[in-house]
Amino acid sequence: MKLSKIAVLTVILFIAYILLAGSVTAIDLLAAAIASLATSVIVADLLVRDVGKILDPKRIYYLVRYFIKYMFIIEPRAHIDVIKRIISPHMPINPGIVAIPYGVKTDYAILTIANSITNTPGTVTVDVDRDSKLLFVHWIDVKAVEPEECRRIISREFEENAEKIFD
Amino acid sequence: MVFEVVEWIIFYIGLGLTTLGALCDLFGSLGLLRFPNFYVRLHAATVGIIGGAVVPLIGVGLMSLCSSQLGVYRFAVATIFFLTAFVTMIVAPIGTHALAYASHRGRVVKVEPKVIDMLEKHRGGEK
Numbered sequence: 001m002k003l004s005k006i007a008v009l010t011v012i013l014f015i016a017y018i019l020l021a022g023s024v025t026a027i028d029l030l031a032a033a034i035a036s037l038a039t040s041v042i043v044a045d046l047l048v049r050d051v052g053k054i055l056d057p058k059r060i061y062y063l064v065r066y067f068i069k070y071m072f073i074i075e076p077r078a079h080i081d082v083i084k085r086i087i088s089p090h091m092p093i094n095p096g097i098v099a100i101p102y103g104v105k106t107d108y109a110i111l112t113i114a115n116s117i118t119n120t121p122g123t124v125t126v127d128v129d130r131d132s133k134l135l136f137v138h139w140i141d142v143k144a145v146e147p148e149e150c151r152r153i154i155s156r157e158f159e160e161n162a163e164k165i166f167d
Numbered sequence: 168m169v170f171e172v173v174e175w176i177i178f179y180i181g182l183g184l185t186t187l188g189a190l191c192d193l194f195g196s197l198g199l200l201r202f203p204n205f206y207v208r209l210h211a212a213t214v215g216i217i218g219g220a221v222v223p224l225i226g227v228g229l230m231s232l233c234s235s236q237l238g239v240y241r242f243a244v245a246t247i248f249f250l251t252a253f254v255t256m257i258v259a260p261i262g263t264h265a266l267a268y269a270s271h272r273g274r275v276v277k278v279e280p281k282v283i284d285m286l287e288k289h290r291g292g293e294k
Contacts, residue, residue: 020250022243079191079218082210086198095207096282097271099289118260121213124206125260126267127286136286138206138267138278145283 005048008055009040049106059165066161074120074157082121082140096142097126098150100135102159109166116158123154174233181229188223195219205276209263216259224252 013036021028053059085092102113114125117137127136134147137154144150151159191214198211228248231241270276271286278284 016250019246020243022240022246075217079214082198082214083191083194086194086201086211086214091201093202093207094282095204095278095280097278097284097286099285114264115257115260118263119213119217119256121210121217124209124213124267125264126206126271129289132289134289136289138209140207140210142282145285147285 001051002044004051005044006037006040008051009044009048010036013039053166062161062164066165070116078120078122085140092141094141095138097136097138098142098145099147100137100151100155101133101147102135102151102155103133104159104163104167106166109162112162112166113155113158116162117155174235177229178233181226181233184226184229185223188219188226191215191218191222204279205270206267206278209267213260213263216263217256220259221252221256224248224255228252 010033014032017032017036018024018028021032048054100117102110104110104113110128110130114128114135117123117135118125122140124138125135126138128134129136135155137150139150139154143153195211195213195215195218198214199208202208202211225248228245231237231248232245234241237244271278278287
């Protein structure tokens with residue numbers, strides 16, 4: 001079990017090293033193998049819980065689809081919204097901190113949701129309460145106060161994708 | 168011939184993304200000056216993270232992919248840019264999150280003006 005974790009991580013790190021080094025001489029390959037193996041032995045247990053999830057093509061497909069949708073649709077929309085608020089003379093802001101419930105289990109999925117929320121201009125994650133499963137989000141334009149309503153407006157899409165990718 | 172045309176198109180897409188990044192940085196810094204308090208200013212700073220750092224890094228990566236004077240090393244250079252963009256995208260919001268968390272926890276900054284503060288209520292309920 002542990003060996004397969006180390007093997008998968010070593011291959012990924014090896015490819016990253018070779019791409020970054022930009023050459024494939026014998027000494028580069030040797031250094032890449034040693035460095036990636038040593039790193040994997042140390043961090044495999046911390047980073048990987050379930051090897052099957054890394055190699056699952058369906059999850060990788062969802063990850064790529066989510067990344068493309070996030071960068072090309074969600075981000076531009078949020079950027080334009082906040083930039084409009086910045087350059088408008090009246091500065092139409094309506095800020096506040098709202099609570100958003102989440103339903104995912106793994107750490108990676110929570111990180112994905114929190115980072116997606118923070119990365120879109122207009123919403124910043126302030127705190128996570130893991131006992132009551134709530135994210136506290138500072139929102140530049142509070143449209144709703146009810147937790148479920150906020151979830152529908154802000155994080156439903158992030159949550160659905162995080163669940164498909166990591167849970 | 169076709170390959171060269173595609174190369175030029177990618178080069179100019181990269182140039183466009185970099186210009187877009189510069190604009191986002193400009194608007195982000197304007198927002199930092201104009202917005203009323205710390206938390207709202209964080210939103211303006213976020214414009215400078217994705218729009219102002221990740222997008223131009225991808226743009227420069229695309230440009231270096233098409234710079235033939237770099238030879239074989241252009242792939243390595245481009246990979247470094249793409250990887251930096253990816254890492255920035257994951258790590259930068261953690262910094263924003265740490266700032267917001269610390270200032271709310273330590274009550275350094277008042278959440279003012281505000282519509283509602285659910286976190287304050289949540290904490291008040293605990294004690």
